Amino acid sequence: MNAAAPILRVENLDVSFGETPVVLDVSFTVNPGECLALVGESGSGKSVTARSLIGLAGPGSAVRANALEVAGVDARGVSQRAWRSIRGKRVGFILQDALTSLDPLRKIGKEIDDALRLHGSGSGAARAARVVRLLESVGLDDPVRRAGQRSGELSGGMRQRALIASAIALDPALVIADEPTTALDATIAAQVMDLLGELRAAGSGMLLISHDLAAVAKVADSIAVMQGGRIVESGPAERILGDPQHPYTRALLAAVPAGKPRFAPLSPASSTASTPRPDPPQGSQAQAGCRPVLRARALSKSFTVPGGPDFAAVKDVGFELHAGRTLGVVGESGSGKTTTARMALGLLAPDAGTVELFGEPWSQVPEAARRTRRSALGAIYQDPLSSFDPRLSAGSLLADALSFGATRNPRKHLARIHELLALVGLAAELAGRNPATLSGGQRQRLAIARALAPNPRVLICDEPVSALDVSIQAQVLDLLDDLQRRLGLSYLFISHDLSVIRHMSDEVLVMQGGAVVESGATESVFTAPAHPYTRTLLAASPGLAPRR
Amino acid sequence: MSQPILAGGRSPRVAGAAARWALGKIGGGLFVLWAVATAIFFGIRMIPGDPAEAIMGGPGSQASAEALAQARADYGLDAPLYVQYFSQLWRLATGDLGTSYSLKTPVSEVLGELVPPTLVLAVLALLVAWALALVVAVLSTRSGALGSALASGLEIVSAAVPHFWLASVLIMLFATALGWLPPVSTNAPAGLVLPVATLALPLAGFLGQVMRDTLEAAHRSPFALSARARGESETGVLLRHSLRHAALPGIALSGWAFGSLLSGAVVVESIFARPGLGRSLLSAVTARDIPMVTGVALLSAAAYVVIMAFSDIAERLADPRMAGS
Numbered sequence: 001m002n003a004a005a006p007i008l009r010v011e012n013l014d015v016s017f018g019e020t021p022v023v024l025d026v027s028f029t030v031n032p033g034e035c036l037a038l039v040g041e042s043g044s045g046k047s048v049t050a051r052s053l054i055g056l057a058g059p060g061s062a063v064r065a066n067a068l069e070v071a072g073v074d075a076r077g078v079s080q081r082a083w084r085s086i087r088g089k090r091v092g093f094i095l096q097d098a099l100t101s102l103d104p105l106r107k108i109g110k111e112i113d114d115a116l117r118l119h120g121s122g123s124g125a126a127r128a129a130r131v132v133r134l135l136e137s138v139g140l141d142d143p144v145r146r147a148g149q150r151s152g153e154l155s156g157g158m159r160q161r162a163l164i165a166s167a168i169a170l171d172p173a174l175v176i177a178d179e180p181t182t183a184l185d186a187t188i189a190a191q192v193m194d195l196l197g198e199l200r201a202a203g204s205g206m207l208l209i210s211h212d213l214a215a216v217a218k219v220a221d222s223i224a225v226m227q228g229g230r231i232v233e234s235g236p237a238e239r240i241l242g243d244p245q246h247p248y249t250r251a252l253l254a255a256v257p258a259g260k261p262r263f264a265p266l267s268p269a270s271s272t273a274s275t276p277r278p279d280p281p282q283g284s285q286a287q288a289g290c291r292p293v294l295r296a297r298a299l300s301k302s303f304t305v306p307g308g309p310d311f312a313a314v315k316d317v318g319f320e321l322h323a324g325r326t327l328g329v330v331g332e333s334g335s336g337k338t339t340t341a342r343m344a345l346g347l348l349a350p351d352a353g354t355v356e357l358f359g360e361p362w363s364q365v366p367e368a369a370r371r372t373r374r375s376a377l378g379a380i381y382q383d384p385l386s387s388f389d390p391r392l393s394a395g396s397l398l399a400d401a402l403s404f405g406a407t408r409n410p411r412k413h414l415a416r417i418h419e420l421l422a423l424v425g426l427a428a429e430l431a432g433r434n435p436a437t438l439s440g441g442q443r444q445r446l447a448i449a450r451a452l453a454p455n456p457r458v459l460i461c462d463e464p465v466s467a468l469d470v471s472i473q474a475q476v477l478d479l480l481d482d483l484q485r486r487l488g489l490s491y492l493f494i495s496h497d498l499s500v501i502r503h504m505s506d507e508v509l510v511m512q513g514g515a516v517v518e519s520g521a522t523e524s525v526f527t528a529p530a531h532p533y534t535r536t537l538l539a540a541s542p543g544l545a546p547r548r
Numbered sequence: 549m550s551q552p553i554l555a556g557g558r559s560p561r562v563a564g565a566a567a568r569w570a571l572g573k574i575g576g577g578l579f580v581l582w583a584v585a586t587a588i589f590f591g592i593r594m595i596p597g598d599p600a601e602a603i604m605g606g607p608g609s610q611a612s613a614e615a616l617a618q619a620r621a622d623y624g625l626d627a628p629l630y631v632q633y634f635s636q637l638w639r640l641a642t643g644d645l646g647t648s649y650s651l652k653t654p655v656s657e658v659l660g661e662l663v664p665p666t667l668v669l670a671v672l673a674l675l676v677a678w679a680l681a682l683v684v685a686v687l688s689t690r691s692g693a694l695g696s697a698l699a700s701g702l703e704i705v706s707a708a709v710p711h712f713w714l715a716s717v718l719i720m721l722f723a724t725a726l727g728w729l730p731p732v733s734t735n736a737p738a739g740l741v742l743p744v745a746t747l748a749l750p751l752a753g754f755l756g757q758v759m760r761d762t763l764e765a766a767h768r769s770p771f772a773l774s775a776r777a778r779g780e781s782e783t784g785v786l787l788r789h790s791l792r793h794a795a796l797p798g799i800a801l802s803g804w805a806f807g808s809l810l811s812g813a814v815v816v817e818s819i820f821a822r823p824g825l826g827r828s829l830l831s832a833v834t835a836r837d838i839p840m841v842t843g844v845a846l847l848s849a850a851a852y853v854v855i856m857a858f859s860d861i862a863e864r865l866a867d868p869r870m871a872g873s
Binding site: 051054056059080084085086087088089091092093095096097100101102103104105106111114115118119150152163166167 | 692769770771773774775776777778779780781782784788789792793866867868869
């Protein structure tokens with residue numbers, strides 16, 4: 001592939017914490033100008049692998065390898081002092097979510113300057129000029145001003161660029177990026193990926209880590225799939241994406257919702273349960289005369305900004321949600337999706353416009369008049385753990401929801417609790433567990449069970465899978481599909497991820513800057529987008545097509 | 549949200565917000581002083597006994613009925629309570645703290661003499677407490693889970709120790725048994741060691757607990773990992789990142805801590821026979837010296853208000869994220 005010596009060569013890497021092996025017999029090489037993607041779900045050992053390549057596997061870790069050559073240095077048994085001259089200079093390391101990966105108390109210019117200063121690069125003035133050039137090269141506008149700002153003052157995309165600037169300040173020969181786009185909107189993620197692609201084109205070797213095959217498909221030359229600390233399959237990207245051999249690779253590929261038709265199962269576990277939707281359900285387009293279960297007309301909402309003009313979060317938004325169907329709402333952060341959802345739930349009063357539930361006034365009546373009908377409307381959110389009372393067990397949470405807050409004693413509703421847990425695919429024993437001890441997927445299942453407790457007809461799902469690995473996301477999406485078929489639920493489904501929306505929705509609203517820019521039947525909107533913003537979203541949405 | 553929260557630089561809006569903030573602080577401070585003056589005025593009259601007797605030298609003085617009546621008339625104690633209250637407020641508002649019953653000198657003069665020694669004690673104790681808390685926090689993050697648990701235990705014990713007990717133990721150990729330090733405090737450095745230690749140790753326990761937690765969290769945070777991946781040493785991570793985060797809760801607590809040091813001074817100054825606000829407050833309350841009690845209380849309240857404002861400003865300087873709030 002390349003005549004030059006590899007920039008990274010790992011042979012038989014083992015990492016363990018105490019008695020627990022985390023990485024087992026991992027081998028790979030990265031050549032200059034090449035990108036290797038390490039893909040696997042949370043806990044597969046990919047992040048620990050990446051960190052052990054710069055000697056930061058963590059306290060209590062034992063790292064062994066037959067070969068560990070990092071940027072031309074045999075990194076086995078290297079002292080901490082020697083590691084410090086490798087990190088930042090020969091290897092740039094980019095972490096996920098720059099909000100927490102840049103010190104919130106320091107200016108980003110200082111953070112980038114640190115990388116230069118620590119490796120003795122030039123005088124203060126020369127470094128300051130270099131910081132500005134770096135910020136410019138990663139595509140930040142007004143770099144002089146940005147250098148004086150802190151991470152909290154920047155948007156997610158700007159922060160991630162600043163973090164990349166700090167990692168590539170000294171033109172490292174190897175760049176390691178651990179989930180560099182996971183926290184970003186699709187269009188921003190696509191721009192960050194392009195930026196990483198430019199670095200590789202300039203000759204840096206790159207190790208890219210992700211849980212999502214679709215996120216790496218466009219940049220990776222080769223892909224190694226990790227499961228349980230081992231590489232189960234590796235090879236050129238075209239072969240892994242086009243002709244996967246290992247069942248786990250196939251499962252990861254199947255989990256990617258892009259290009260999968262509505263109701264096609266995404267995870268192998270749920271494929272047996274999949275039955276075609278009994279068509280047509282109660283409220284399909286065929287019965288267009290039937291009144292919608294949830295209807296919003298011309299909703300608007302503004303928020304006051306201290307010392308500034310009011311911020312119009314939602315402008316003139318209208319929609320109809322029919323029984324047994326899913327209305328997807330797609331748009332980027334700040335497009336007004338969540339504000340719309342909160343008005344639909346009756347948690348936020350619109351400035352103008354109305355919401356009707358089953359044809360009855362909903363948003364314009366007082367809460368006392370809504371309370372008896374609240375059970376018809378359920379909600380699930382992105383972060384289920386923070387929506388649970390941390391002192392309650394799973395069973396108590398469900399008892400609380402089943403009794404409308406009258407009791408938290410699970411024994412009073414035992415049969416129904418077990419029924420709910422079974423409905424969402426959780427074992428009955430989990431009723432006694434604290435949600436904090438559950439996995440991310442189990443927590444979201446529990447949140448769904450709680451939302452289903454009062455037998456709602458409509459579920460409002462606000463980014464329900466955004467915090468989950470692709471493989472877990474697949475299971476939760478399959479569960480939601482299955483529940484919709486079995487219970488005839490209607491979903492108002494909000495996501496920034498276009499592939500998820502496309503897979504889940506019958507109709508779709510595309511939102512930008514608080515307004516609906518396009519709406520209609522999902523497939524017609526996405527196969528023939530009329531609005532330029534929809535086209536931008538579509539172009540940024542990662543698919544599984546490998547790099548040419 | 550893609551909007552930057554706050555652009556850099558000082559805009560007129562920020563200056564206006566600062567002025568509003570300062571006015572709010574001054575207004576709040578005046579309210580606190582009024583509330584303290586009122587509480588003291590009525591509170592001290594609930595203590596049994598006759599203030600006129602206090603003026604004449606206490607219950608043991610056997611003053612004649614005529615002398616007591618004369619004292620009442622001289623000090624305006626025969627007027628109705630509300631008249632006394634409002635004339636008292638008026639005098640305080642014009643800066644007249646009155647004359648001490650027991651010392652027969654103006655309260656402001658007495659306070660002028662008492663403030664410096666107490667201030668020296670409190671400021672030294674605060675500095676020593678900060679230093680101890682930081683040293684323990686840094687050492688414990690360097691020594692793993694065992695060191696952390698040990699530090700936590702040490703902090704809880706020292707935070708729980710009462711001043712009077714600690715003072716007695718320190719005197720017995722270092723003054724009586726070892727004879728290294730004087731049991732009676734003077735402004736000489738050796739005489740300050742024991743009173744400062746008595747005040748600083750429990751406070752160091754409190755500060756240490758919050759600062760160590762934050763320090764450990766900052767040390768484990770992704771931005772610390774980023775810094776290490778950039779080639780930063782452990783010392784560099786500590787100095788440039790973690791310590792600043794750890795200082796934030798310490799600064800926030802320091803206003804409260806200074807107040808607690810002033811009340812701690814009452815006990816410590818008495819035990820170490822050290823002149824100062826605390827000891828005078830105790831003797832003034834025992835002697836029912838109303839002007840002295842009022843003066844000391846108002847001064848402490850004013851000091852508290854000023855310190856709180858300072859710690860607020862320090863917090864904003866240390867944490868730029870708070871500047872807009």
